[in-house]
Amino acid sequence: MISSIRIGACSPRRPALALSVQSRLAFHLPSRRRVHSAENPFANLWQKRHLNVRESHKLLDVSVSHRAPTETPSKAQPTSRDPKAISSQDFAEAPQTNRATQATTRSKETLPPAPKWPCPHLTDAEITEHLVPLYTKGWTIRTRTLKDPQTETPTPELAKKFLFRSPKGATAFLRGVDYLADLEHHHPETKTETEPERGCTVDLAVHTHSAIRPSNQPGESVDDRSQPGVTLRDVRYANLCELLFAIHVARNQGLRGECVKDPARQPATAAELEALRTPAFDGAE
Ligand SMILES: C[C@H](O)[C@H](O)[C@H]1CNC2=NC(N)=NC(=O)C2=N1
Structure with missing residues (x-):
């Protein structure tokens, strides 16, 4: 280990600093x-x-x-x-001591491998295994019409509002979110708001555009079944964002607020999740 300290590279004016960086x-x-x-x-x-x-x-x-x-x-x-x-x-x-590390260890249980394209909608078992733990961290399912509310069925998406002490903390988090998006080829919608009393929030929502719904009738092709929805790609992306957030919490920039408990927006089965596609539930916050 000592052999990797390159004294020759130290600044003669600031040897102590250079040595400390090297060590x-x-x-x-x-x-x-x-x-x-x-x-x-x-x-x-x-x-x-x-x-x-x-x-x-x-x-x-x-x-x-x-x-x-x-x-x-x-x-x-x-x-x-x-x-x-x-x-x-x-x-x-x-060392497994700080809060970020603990969060990492917990997330290992819920981070699924990236599925191949096109990805199927979540099954009941996947909802129990992956979505329910995310609900306990403040994630919900909400719906949004992407283009025309008159003609279009709302799309469910996985969403969470992250809270930060300052806009600076939120911006740092967003950089990581963007980086993860490029890495995963999965891009969320984000909206940042500064609330003088509460700090700054980053609202993040993600869904899979070319998802595949279960077959309703024999003979349906994959193209027939193409429908935007929530898939393991979204679950995976949400868990990576949780990891990133845990790092910002450990830096004392991210704040863990009250977790949203809203059974209407936290479906426990695929059928309940599908039921949210009705216009009555549309309304992004
Ligand atoms: C082929 C390419 O990876 C896809 O178009 C990606 C791009 N980014 C994406 N982002 C999100 N949020 N959902 C997607 O389905 C998606 N698809």
Whole structure:
């Protein structure tokens, strides 16, 4: 570890500072440095200083170790340099002490692998496994007409209002949200509002445009069944946003408010979720 301190690179005027930066690198990076290159999809957030090293590794840990089974690394090749070979074991030595880490550990249970296109609407079992835990974190299903309320059936979407101490905290969160959107090829709608008494809120909603509903009758093609809706891609994206938010909570910028409890907007089955497509329920906040 000491060998990685390059005294020669220290500024002669500020040796103490340079040494402390170098030793920080020495203590934090050696075993992890390799994943902070092109191999780490979150390296970009780290390089732009939107996340620190440990925070970006938390996101990496969860997103990589929960890819689809076909993409999951084989345990037989633990030394592979393939980025897909990175697993949660690589970060087992990270101390599990702060709130962000605890949130990461919990989210591992609910972050599904990214499904392939086109994605089916959520099933009853997926709603129980993935949506219900999100409801306890303040997520709801709401509906919105995307274009013409006269002719169009409202689309359900997965939504949450995140609360921040200041617009600065909200903006930092939004940068991460945008980055995750590019990474996941999944783009949410966001709206930021500053409320003098309460701080700043980021309202985030996401749905899958080309989702596939279950078949109603024999012989229906996939094209016939194409209907925007809520899928595992949205669940996955929501959980990644939760992880990002946990980091901002740990930084004392994000605020965990009262969780919304609204059974009408927190359907427990696919049929209940579908029932929200009626115009009576339309009305984005
Ligand atoms: C092919 C491409 O990945 C898709 O068009 C993506 C783009 N971003 C998206 N974002 C969201 N929110 N839903 C989608 O269905 C979606 N589709």
